[in-house]
Amino acid sequence: MSNLQTTTPIEAINNGALLKVGEFIREHQSRFLVLFINVIQRSLIWILLLGSWFIAAAYFPLGDNPLIPSPIQVSVALWNALPELWLGTISSFYILIPGFFLATILGIILGITVGTSKALEKGVIPFARVASPIPPTVYIPYAIAILPTFRLSAIFVVFIGAFWPIFQNTVAGANSLEGRYRDNAKILGLTRFEYHYKVVFPGSLPHIFSGMAVGLGFSFILLTVAELFGANSGLGRFVQYYADFADYPKMVAGIIYVGFVTFLSMSALDFVRSRALFWQR
Amino acid sequence: MSSVLSIENVNFSYNYESPILEGINLKVPSGQFLTLLGSSGSGKSTLLRLISGLQRPTSGNISWGDKEITGPGIERGIVFQDYALFPWFSVVDNIALAIGKVKKGASKKERRKEAEEYLLKVGLQDAIGKYPFELSGGMRQRAAIARALALGSPLLLMDEPFGALDTVNRARLQDLVLDLHQKSSAKQTIIFVTHDIDEALYLGDRTIILGSSPGRVIADVVTPITGNRNRSAVFESGEFRGLRESISEKLSAEILTQLANV
Numbered sequence: 001m002s003n004l005q006t007t008t009p010i011e012a013i014n015n016g017a018l019l020k021v022g023e024f025i026r027e028h029q030s031r032f033l034v035l036f037i038n039v040i041q042r043s044l045i046w047i048l049l050l051g052s053w054f055i056a057a058a059y060f061p062l063g064d065n066p067l068i069p070s071p072i073q074v075s076v077a078l079w080n081a082l083p084e085l086w087l088g089t090i091s092s093f094y095i096l097i098p099g100f101f102l103a104t105i106l107g108i109i110l111g112i113t114v115g116t117s118k119a120l121e122k123g124v125i126p127f128a129r130v131a132s133p134i135p136p137t138v139y140i141p142y143a144i145a146i147l148p149t150f151r152l153s154a155i156f157v158v159f160i161g162a163f164w165p166i167f168q169n170t171v172a173g174a175n176s177l178e179g180r181y182r183d184n185a186k187i188l189g190l191t192r193f194e195y196h197y198k199v200v201f202p203g204s205l206p207h208i209f210s211g212m213a214v215g216l217g218f219s220f221i222l223l224t225v226a227e228l229f230g231a232n233s234g235l236g237r238f239v240q241y242y243a244d245f246a247d248y249p250k251m252v253a254g255i256i257y258v259g260f261v262t263f264l265s266m267s268a269l270d271f272v273r274s275r276a277l278f279w280q281r
Numbered sequence: 282m283s284s285v286l287s288i289e290n291v292n293f294s295y296n297y298e299s300p301i302l303e304g305i306n307l308k309v310p311s312g313q314f315l316t317l318l319g320s321s322g323s324g325k326s327t328l329l330r331l332i333s334g335l336q337r338p339t340s341g342n343i344s345w346g347d348k349e350i351t352g353p354g355i356e357r358g359i360v361f362q363d364y365a366l367f368p369w370f371s372v373v374d375n376i377a378l379a380i381g382k383v384k385k386g387a388s389k390k391e392r393r394k395e396a397e398e399y400l401l402k403v404g405l406q407d408a409i410g411k412y413p414f415e416l417s418g419g420m421r422q423r424a425a426i427a428r429a430l431a432l433g434s435p436l437l438l439m440d441e442p443f444g445a446l447d448t449v450n451r452a453r454l455q456d457l458v459l460d461l462h463q464k465s466s467a468k469q470t471i472i473f474v475t476h477d478i479d480e481a482l483y484l485g486d487r488t489i490i491l492g493s494s495p496g497r498v499i500a501d502v503v504t505p506i507t508g509n510r511n512r513s514a515v516f517e518s519g520e521f522r523g524l525r526e527s528i529s530e531k532l533s534a535e536i537l538t539q540l541a542n543v
Contacts, residue, residue: 180364183335186353188432189382198378202369279368279414 069249078253084238085257091233092223092261095151099158100219107163107215108208111170112196115204125171132164137225144229154226161222162215169211173204206280209273216269220262235261284311284346286332286436286470291341293327294495301327303495305341311435312468314459316475316485318528320536324496325474329438332472333357345436355382358434360442365425366413372424373397373409379431399427403457419450423457430461439473443480452512455484478528483515490528492535494542500531 025032050071057070069077078085114120136157143153181203185195224236231237239254286309294300301324309315319325330336332343334353343350350357366375376396381387387395397409403423413421422442429437439458443451462471475481481488482504490500504524515521 178364180361181367183353183359183361184365184367186335187333187355187357187359188379189353189355198370199367202367205369279412 066248073249074252077249088233088235088238092235095154099155100162103159103162107166108170111167112174112200115171115174136160157226158219158222161218165214166211169207173207174200177203289342291338293339300495303497314471314486316473316481316488318481319491323491323493325491329440355432356434357436358429358432359438360425360429362441362444368413371412376428376431379428399431403427437469437471
């Protein structure tokens with residue numbers, strides 16, 4: 001009896017290919033497993049939430065409650081509303097971007113100026129402690145009365161909401177700057193401007209970015225309110241409008257979309273942060 | 282221009298109860314490598330800050346040449362133990378910043394080029410284009426020394442610069458500093474603070490021991506090891522050992538007095 005196994009050429013090629021794939025999987029087995037577990041961990045909450053939503057909509061009497069439209073209804077509404085939502089995004093950003101960037105620029109400049117002067121700190125910080133918790137919505141009537149357009153008043157409200165956290169965090173950053181950096185700057189004979197621009201600003205960036213993240217969050221929240229009087233369209237207005245009309249699938253679609261836009265914006269900020277703070281380990 | 286650093290009757294305290302430095306009188310001739318030795322809390326770092334001008338003495342007078350020192354400046358460069366460089370600038374840019382303060386009219390290119398030359402002087406040719414966080418502790422301190430050199434300060438102050446380094450790196454950098462001191466055309470006056478007796482005796486032309494609480498001069502020793510930098514020969518010589526013994530004794534006696542007084 002022959003010990004040789006006879007195989008056809010095609011079988012041989014297939015066997016070869018299978019062997020290669022098997023080898024690959026075996027080699028990278030642990031890596032795939034780790035990756036898989038990682039993804040499951042991160043998605044667990046989403047899976048649970050989406051799962052409960054589907055179940056609630058399908059199997060419980062709650063499914064008839066208009067406030068919890070079925071996932072299918074929401075998906076259809078979302079798809080149909082996309083053009084309107086896109087226009088709303090642009091409109092919202094017309095208010096968000098000027099407000100947030102103005103808050104960032106002023107917050108950083110004033111924050112560094114105050115944070116590096118003990119005298120200014122003593123004068124300004126007690127005032128900031130009282131003024132910053134005031135809800136920006138309180139300023140709306142004044143903003144409308146003083147500013148020429150409704151849109152500017154909306155921008156002002158967003159600006160105020162983002163300014164205080166950025167300003168206060170910048171002051172904290174300037175304060176907590178390592179003493180050695182100050183000593184080094186003095187020995188090198190840096191001018192006041194050089195010191196602020198080349199030492200205090202980079203050194204305070206970690207704190208500044210924390211303030212910006214908080215400020216961005218506040219901006220989105222205030223956007224909804226600001227759009228009620230400040231714009232004819234916009235994401236906040238979209239959600240509020242369809243809530244008023246009890247068109248809940250559209251409303252929920254809007255909420256999901258806004259959540260997604262917020263997530264993208266925060267991620268963008270995070271990306272900028274990781275590039276700017278490359279020197280931090 | 283040779284200037285003498287004179288410290289006259291200097292006292293220093295943060296509040297009036299516990300003086301940190303008391304009655305310090307010291308004259309440092311130009312070009313001397315002086316090591317300040319003392320246990321922790323002996324105010325040696327404080328004395329260095331007073332000399333640099335970062336802080337003013339409570340009473341007394343510190344002058345360089347005939348001018349009283351009233352504030353920090355590039356004529357009194359300091360190398361600290363840590364945070365010597367700005368982490369958000371590359372090593373070259375850190376040094377170029379210093380050069381820009383000495384040669385005010387230089388262009389960016391000129392400053393960069395000169396910065397690279399200083400890096401070569403301290404053996405950091407591999408660090409060109411790198412940031413401080415990419416370097417090891419020993420390399421970072423070399424870069425800090427390069428920056429101090431770039432300032433061209435006639436008085437160089439070093440505050441336990443090698444304290445955080447391992448033995449091998451410490452030995453290498455000690456020899457580097459000695460080398461630079463001996464080769465410099467306009468001899469710099471160096472004041473080097475340390476708590477390591479061996480380091481103090483090996484590096485200094487003269488060693489001053491500071492006691493603690495309050496900090497005052499308890500010994501002023503000329504170390505006759507100048508010129509001979511063969512480590513093993515130095516550390517094994519009877520002269521060195523004898524000196525080390527007596528200084529060790531003085532420091533221990535000081536510590537015991539402290540403990541007795543508490």
